Amino acid sequence: MTSSISVEWILILVFLMGVVVSLFATLVGGGSLVTIPVLILLGLPSQVAIATNRFGNIGLLLAGLYKFGEKKLVNFKLGSILAVFSVLGSIVGANLVLKASDLALRQTIAIMTFLVLGIFILKPQIGLRHRDLELHWGHWVLGILLSFGLGIYGGFFGAAVGTFFTYLQVLIFGESFLESAGTRKIPSTALSLAATFIYMWHQKVLYTVGFSLFAGMALGSYIGAHYSTVLGNLWLRRLFILVVVILAARLLIF
DSSP states (O other), rough: OSSSSSSHHHHHHHHHHHHHHHHHHHHHHHTHHHHHHHHHHOOEEEEHHHHHHHHHHHHHHHHHHHHHHHHHOOOOHHHHHHHHHHHHHHHHHHHHTTTTTHHHHHHHHHHHHHHHHHHHHTTTTTTTOOOOOOOOHHHHHHHHHHHHHHHHHHHTOTTTHHHHHHHHHHHHTTHHHHHHHTTTTHHHHHHHHHHHHHHHHTOOOOOOHHHHHHHHHHHHHHHHTTTTTHHHHHHHHHHHHHHHHHEEEEHHHH
């Protein structure tokens, strides 16, 4: 790290950042759009920042999965099926991280984000309650293909991948925002583990920073998931729309 701040203060800053970001990100996603740029500003090379962030993000996912599981807000069947294909995609994405530019990808995702946001605005009841859809093979094929694509993105860059899993689960599988916040932890954790192992193999993870981020994000995620039902689906929807606008704008600008 080339930052003039002492290592001890950097680790404290990273821990506190992890707590604050994951309080919000465990519910609506998008935390990596904050943590990755901050890690780069602290002096980490971009590849190391992405890899270290993916390592730390596992803390958020595991703590959130545990707490949402306690509240019976995780669809393990759906999450496990999506996880298999997101892992396959993440292996592809992680191996592309040193070879491909993410500019066009981020701009495309930003445009798609605004399009999907339009659906949520035009259909205000989506995500506020569980919908008992009669799922057929088309739902599953589309869900699997999108999970594979999200896995590639998650392994490659990963910022807001949880937000996009929320799109998938609410729009295609009829989950509420609270249910999607829990269920998406399964594929997100699986793809993060797969990508992290690849980064570790190639020695791209800075473990001192990674463990500090892991601890902070685990604590923040546990607290955020604990109070998720206090917020409820309506406030989660509002927070979701807010974070989607911010993330999409940031992707387009940067």
